[in-house]
Amino acid sequence: MQNKTYHHGDLRNALILEAIVMLHEKGIGGLSLRELARRLGVGHNAPYRHFKNKQQLLEAVAATGFRRLKAHNIRLELELADDPESQLFESGVAILNMAMEQPELFRLMFGGYLSLGKCGPELKEEAHASIESLVKIISLAQQQDIFARGDVMRQTLAAMSMVQGLAMMASSGMLRDNVTGDEQQFKRLALQVYDILLMGLKKR
């Protein structure tokens, strides 16, 4: 009946995955280490063998989120190798989708929950890699004379800010009231907002 051994075997990953589920169900505030342990059928202290404290578990969850985005971006880089503009767009769409489909995970990643100055190296690396991939796309766009030449970091920051801000509004429902709640219409609006960003970035 119970194929459960004393040692779980892969508890660390199981914790992260179940945490993502629980995050989605109950939000960041509702995620508790003890219930997490209960759900996985282990004692309330087992998680502490893999994470020093709750904060570290959350960091690992966030890092997993960034890793998923990175995986998506790598696929984009292959499929749209010489089209940086589409790459930028699609990676923005991915973030938007995450904000709509897994708002709590998105909030954990981009909501400033992890001051990133005090977080562990794993999360820091993933976050940096996330930025670096954007930098790469944008400098490619500059080289192809699609975007105006200039400080790459400036354009990167502009793109990140715009997408992140838009996604945050979307996930926190700050739009639902102004945009008649229609998801289709929201996507149209998001596209138009993205156009404004593009106009600011493109060569003229």
Place this chain on the structure above:
Amino acid sequence: MQNKTYHHGDLRNALILEAIVMLHEKGIGGLSLRELARRLGVGHNAPYRHFKNKQQLLEAVAATGFRRLKAHNIRLELELADDPESQLFESGVAILNMAMEQPELFRLMFGGYLSLGKCGPELKEEAHASIESLVKIISLAQQQDIFARGDVMRQTLAAMSMVQGLAMMASSGMLRDNVTGDEQQFKRLALQVYDILLMGLKKR
């Protein structure tokens, strides 16, 4: 010695103000109703006569934050009556400043902590007012042919997203590492990012 009466007199406001202080010291997670009560020298249940639960207290705090921004915007509207471009810029600066000086309050307001769909009417009104004031500024800029004519909501959303995203990055230290930690340099970078937004908004 103790000018303390049984009834505090203005506990509701005192709670909100002290909550803002405590927020700044300990972050959202570290804010507890009980310590709040302790700090104000009242019983651990007194707050419940003014707020149904912790969530409602946080909403009131966030609403207070929005009210402060609104007050600032009203002043700007008087001082820069016919200069919507400067109004937009300055109200953006105000948000940036809040993100740097009171990052936890900023996070509470813009970090999606309050899904705004399920929050009380007070916060909802303040948040909406905040958007409306931007709409006003931007339609003025369109009328003066400073910004390209078109859907006002689209431009409003673009401006909000950009500023909010930039502020979130700043407050969560996601820049500190890429921008050599120099505050002066960050402000310069922020200005450049803002220029990209303006290029997207302006008439050409």
Place this chain on the structure above:
DNA sequence: AGACCATGTGGACATTGCCCACATTATAAT
């Protein structure tokens, strides 16, 4: 003066994060 309602108090309970000592298993050294 007395009734009523807002406000503040203390007690209680379940839950949680985290610490401790101990148990069980895997790994490696002899």
Place this chain on the structure above:
DNA sequence: ATTATAATGTGGGCAATGTCCACATGGTCT
């Protein structure tokens, strides 16, 4: 193969917290 050692899981315990309850206190209005 046996045995030390590290990795992993278990239970107990503690202080803190959010929230519920009954009760106390003090204005307010008739």
